[in-house]
Amino acid sequence: LFNKAGGFGASDIRVASSFGALAAIAFKSNRARQMLEESEKRYRFLFNGSGDAVFVHYITPEGKTSNFIEVNEVACQRLGYSRQELLNMSPCQIDDPAFTGLSAEVGRKLKEEGRVITEQRHLCRDGTFIPVELNIQQFELGGKLMVISVARDITERKKADAALKMERDKLLGILDAMEDGVYIVNADYEIEYVNPPLMSQFGAIEGKKCYDYFHHSNIPCEYCKNKEVLSGQTVRWEWHSPYNQRDYELMATPVKNPDGTTSKLTLFHDVTERSQMEQIILRYQAGLLAxxxxxxxxxxxxxxxxxxxxxxxxxxxxxxxxxxxxxxxxxxxxxxxxxxxxxxxxxxxxxxxxxx
Incomplete structure (x- = not known):
């Protein structure tokens, strides 16, 4: 066409336009393919670069759970399966059977709210279980109801929780065995703990606030030590209970909770006998003076x-x-x-x- 004698005719122009349109389509198609490939690479990088295991499956029109249609490398490494092996499995095959009831509840909540955060245990190829925190979300893609689950290994968290519980149980065991009374109350005057000696004198807690439990009042006491103690001070004072006619030396000190809050721990040392003896001595001394x-x-x-x-x-x-x-x-x-x-x-x- 370039060297055609007599120049270009209308038909030549139409042919050239057609070639141009085809070239533009080819260029756009190639560019779209490049963008798709780049997007796929970014997706793969993010998908496999996550430190958590990621699983994707869909829900069939009948409400059944499909096999996994995608898993990342962390999921394969953690559970000990190849990618192809996991793609031939469904979520119920890696979930702990002991959580069957919970799984049904999670499915119901996921259907209602579209997102659920829960705990589960995943079964590895070697038969061991890994505790995980699951962040599950559902979304629509290509007319299908998809479900993506991000599983975070919480083994270390569980170990820390168990160690903390052991220490707390040990502390409560010591407090339970003490002869003196002990109680713990939070900033909202809610009693968190009362040891047996104190409970034997004041009764069961039954959800009472501390001012109700000890003073039969519906408002905090005027001389309440919560403010001083929760600000970090250790406070000592004496108190006579008009309800059991006992005298106590009290010491309250702040204790830090795992969640960062502060509670007040108070020791009750019963000094009734000592007070009675002091009164006897005072009366005796008064008699001698008279x-x-x-x-x-x-x-x-x-x-x-x-x-x-x-x-x-x-x-x-x-x-x-x-x-x-x-x-x-x-x-x-x-x-x-x-x-x-x-x-x-x-x-x-x-x-x-x-x-x-």
């Missing part, structure tokens, strides 16, 4: 600066010629007992005593 006052004919008095109340010893009543049966006298009544010339001196000395 006897000494009678012998020496010396009295003593106490004045409550906050309550503005006066307390006199028995010998003071005797010295002043008063009787406890007539009630506690006030300052004015006592001052009237003294000689008028002595009242200023008594008032000054009393003021000195109260200031010191």
């Amino acid at each position: 006897q000494a006052e009678r012998i020496a004919h010396i009295g003593n008095w106490d004045y409550d600066l906050l309550g503005h109340s006066l307390l006199l010893s028995d010998e003071t009543y005797n010295i002043l010629g008063l009787s406890p049966a007539n009630g506690i006298p006030n300052i004015k009544q006592i001052m009237e007992i003294f000689h008028t010339e002595d009242r200023d001196m008594v008032r000054v000395e009393a003021q000195k005593a109260m200031v010191s």
Whole structure:
């Protein structure tokens, strides 16, 4: 055509146009094929480059599960099968039979929500099981309902969980065996643990908050130590329970939980017998003091600066010629007992005593 004598006619132009169109189609087709190949390479790179096992299958119109139509290299290496062997298998052949009931529930949830995250155990060629976390999603492709499952090996996580549980069980065993009471409460006042000695005194938890369990209240206590303890402090105080009439020395300290939260662990040391003995000693000492006052004919008095109340010893009543049966006298009544010339001196000395 290039050297045709007389130039190009209409038919020649049509032929050339046809060739051009065919060339354009061929070029576009070749470019599309190149793009498809590049896309396939990227897909393969991502599919096989994942650190998790990936399985793809579809659901038949009858609702049956097909064999795998695609698996990645990690899936083959982890389970010990070749790619072709896995493509001849279905999901139920690698799932732990013990999870059959769970698999049915997963299928139902997947159908309703389109995505499920669950745990499963995969059966390897050698008969061992690998615990996995499955991220399962379904989607439509080419008129088929496809399912892609990404399986993450959680063997190390399970080992860590088991070790943590062992340590927690050991700790609870120690707390259970303690003579002192122990309880653990979280930031929401929810009781997480009560050991047997404390439960024997206050009863079953029954979902109660700590302020209900110990104080029969429906609101947190005014002197609650949660804020100080959960901020990292260790707090000690004494408490008398009006419900079992026992006295306790309490020590509360923060404990860290595996999820990063903080709870309060409180030790209850029953000091009721000690408190009772202290009261006996105080009464005995008071008796000795009263006897000494009678012998020496010396009295003593106490004045409550906050309550503005006066307390006199028995010998003071005797010295002043008063009787406890007539009630506690006030300052004015006592001052009237003294000689008028002595009242200023008594008032000054009393003021000195109260200031010191």
